[in-house]
Amino acid sequence: MSAGERRVRVAIVNYGVGNLRSIYRALEIAGASPVITREIVALERADAIVLPGVGAYVAAMRFINSIRDKFINILLEKPVLGICLGMQLLFEGSEEGGFVRGLGLLKGYVTRLPANVKLPHMGWNHVRIIKEHSHLISGLPKKTFMYFAHSYAPPVNDSYTVAITEYGRPFPSIIESGNLFGMQFHPEKSGRHGRILLANFVRLVREEHAKNTL
Amino acid sequence: MVLAKRIIPCLDVKDGKVVKGISFKNLRLAGDPAELASLYERQGADEIVFLDITASIEGRKAMIDVIKRTADVLSIPLTVGGGIRSLSDIEELLSSGADKVSINTAAVLNPSLIREASEIFGSQCIVVAIDAKRKQAYEWEVYIYGGTRPTGLNAVKWAMKVEELGAGELLVTSIDADGTKRGYDLDLLRRIAMSVNIPLIASGGAGSPHHIYQALTIGGADAALAASIFHYGEYTIGSIKKYLVERGIPIRLTGEDVVDRA
Numbered sequence: 001m002s003a004g005e006r007r008v009r010v011a012i013v014n015y016g017v018g019n020l021r022s023i024y025r026a027l028e029i030a031g032a033s034p035v036i037t038r039e040i041v042a043l044e045r046a047d048a049i050v051l052p053g054v055g056a057y058v059a060a061m062r063f064i065n066s067i068r069d070k071f072i073n074i075l076l077e078k079p080v081l082g083i084c085l086g087m088q089l090l091f092e093g094s095e096e097g098g099f100v101r102g103l104g105l106l107k108g109y110v111t112r113l114p115a116n117v118k119l120p121h122m123g124w125n126h127v128r129i130i131k132e133h134s135h136l137i138s139g140l141p142k143k144t145f146m147y148f149a150h151s152y153a154p155p156v157n158d159s160y161t162v163a164i165t166e167y168g169r170p171f172p173s174i175i176e177s178g179n180l181f182g183m184q185f186h187p188e189k190s191g192r193h194g195r196i197l198l199a200n201f202v203r204l205v206r207e208e209h210a211k212n213t214l
Numbered sequence: 215m216v217l218a219k220r221i222i223p224c225l226d227v228k229d230g231k232v233v234k235g236i237s238f239k240n241l242r243l244a245g246d247p248a249e250l251a252s253l254y255e256r257q258g259a260d261e262i263v264f265l266d267i268t269a270s271i272e273g274r275k276a277m278i279d280v281i282k283r284t285a286d287v288l289s290i291p292l293t294v295g296g297g298i299r300s301l302s303d304i305e306e307l308l309s310s311g312a313d314k315v316s317i318n319t320a321a322v323l324n325p326s327l328i329r330e331a332s333e334i335f336g337s338q339c340i341v342v343a344i345d346a347k348r349k350q351a352y353e354w355e356v357y358i359y360g361g362t363r364p365t366g367l368n369a370v371k372w373a374m375k376v377e378e379l380g381a382g383e384l385l386v387t388s389i390d391a392d393g394t395k396r397g398y399d400l401d402l403l404r405r406i407a408m409s410v411n412i413p414l415i416a417s418g419g420a421g422s423p424h425h426i427y428q429a430l431t432i433g434g435a436d437a438a439l440a441a442s443i444f445h446y447g448e449y450t451i452g453s454i455k456k457y458l459v460e461r462g463i464p465i466r467l468t469g470e471d472v473v474d475r476a
Contacts, residue, residue: 017335021311025286054308056336085336115411120338120382122413123436124218124260124466145218145466147291149313149338149382167217189291189313191255191468 007033008205011046014038015063016055016085023052023083026188030198032205040067043074048205053084053186057110057152058097060089072103079179079205084150087175087182096152106177108155114168119151121167127174127185134162134176136200144193146173146185153184179208218466219430219458220260220437221451222415223444225250227296228267230276232445248284254444255290257451258468262288263316263385263439266296267360278310285311295343295385304331308339316385318343319358322365322372325379332380341415342381344369346402347389354388354402361389370405377410384410385439387417395421395442398429407434415439423449423457430463 010032012020020036027034027050034050035042043049051060064071082090093101094110102110113119124145129137146165153171156164163174165184174197175182181201187194225232225247232245251262264284266277274297281294294307295316304315321328321342332340345361346354346369354369373384386406388399398419407414413436416429420440429435443449459465 017305017308018339019285019308019311019313021282021285021309022288022313026289054336056333059334118411118413118436120412121217122338122383123220125216149291151337186291186313189289191289195289 008047010034010048011043012036012050015060018054023188030202032202047209048079051082051086057094058100081201082182091154110152110154117168121148127163129163131162139196146190148185216464218464222261222439223254223259224263224439224441226265229273230280247280251284252287259451261291263293281310314339314341316341316343322358328379337380337382341383342376343385345387373406377412383413385415391419397425400433403433423454
């Protein structure tokens with residue numbers, strides 16, 4: 001980033017109670033200017049949206065549904081990063097809390113991981129990259145440990161799956177589809193490699209922003 | 215691919231400073247929690263636990279400040295326990311930068327707190343801490359108020375109960391073993407590991423890498439928590455992880471996993 005360039009504005013959507021401080025701080029370190037908000041105006045003004053990994057599916061969708069159409073329009077026009085629960089919200093719905101309808105921007109339903117493993121899936125597990133050309137993963141080893149804390153996950157689908165993790169069943173741990181990005185683990189809690197991913201995302205946002213202001 | 219076993223240093227914090235209790239008594243001063251947590255992350259710690267042993271209101275405020283400062287520099291998960299009584303206590307800790315909270319006494323006094331907290335914040339951030347003392351050969355009793363008050367509850371049955379209430383993880387401390395450095399109570403760990411289907415963190419008694427190895431194998435634990443063996447420089451986290459890897463335990467080695475890019 002040159003001296004004259006402004007930091008890109010990343011809005012972290014405040015739809016649930018939890019630790020938003022760590023993702024805020026991690027985005028700041030990654031070179032962005034983050035803001036935690038649930039105001040439409042602030043979301044519209046942002047260069048990118050982060051759907052954070054806090055709270056429950058039903059609670060997050062309750063907020064999102066109160067502004068659903070406007071919210072979806074915002075997500076269609078700028079880079080979006082969903083983390084953990086935030087990634088799951090991008091899908092058609094989830095089993096968590098009965099059945100809850102999601103944003104429906106990606107095909108498929110989020111289901112509970114099998115009962116033959118301890119749940120939540122808690123701790124450091126391998127993330128194996130299967131799609132090398134994603135810009136999100138540049139500088140990342142082909143296989144690396146990331147920090148997970150979840151019991152539900154979306155299905156694997158060739159169209160958006162960039163990396164896979166196995167726990168009870170395989171699930172997509174990094175996804176990319178157009179302007180939509182997602183990570184089932186917590187990059188802000190995954191040490192150095194998590195920081196690389198967030199820096200890559202912020203760089204993508206900056207490139208996108210530069211393109212749009214030409 | 216397999217989930218790595220975790221090594222978790224625990225810092226006892228009083229009035230914003232690190233201390234270590236020997237059998238929950240005789241506190242010794244040892245430094246700044248944020249600095250120590252950061253040092254442990256660089257050594258390869260998989261998570262950090264802060265246990266707040268402060269009673270005063272000023273001490274609680276100092277703890278919130280410590281959590282914020284720590285969360286701002288840490289890029290691994292942080293769990294905070296000690297003195298949590300209500301949903302608003304949990305909310306304050308999480309919004310200050312804790313990823314998980316560990317609930318002990320309040321879980322016994324008010325079990326519905328576990329259910330409500332796991333519904334609102336998600337099971338993955340609710341850890342229930344169980345302090346257990348051996349009563350007879352294969353029976354342990356749950357103690358509360360920092361290990362000072364017996365409850366009459368059977369520790370294995372209590373573990374199953376809190377799983378049902380929505381706890382996402384158990385942190386089981388043997389009061390008998392804590393501070394002795396003679397090893398974890400493996401019988402206690404194994405009984406609980408066999409009875410629940412949520413992750414188990416072993417605590418109390420670690421004096422050597424071999425003790426940690428035992429907890430993760432014989433004890434069936436998913437993570438091993440220790441304090442004094444790290445604080446006083448007897449072993450680094452890296453040296454313990456190396457010991458475990460050599461014995462076939464799945465462990466996250468920091469730096470090493472960069473090598474295998476195809």
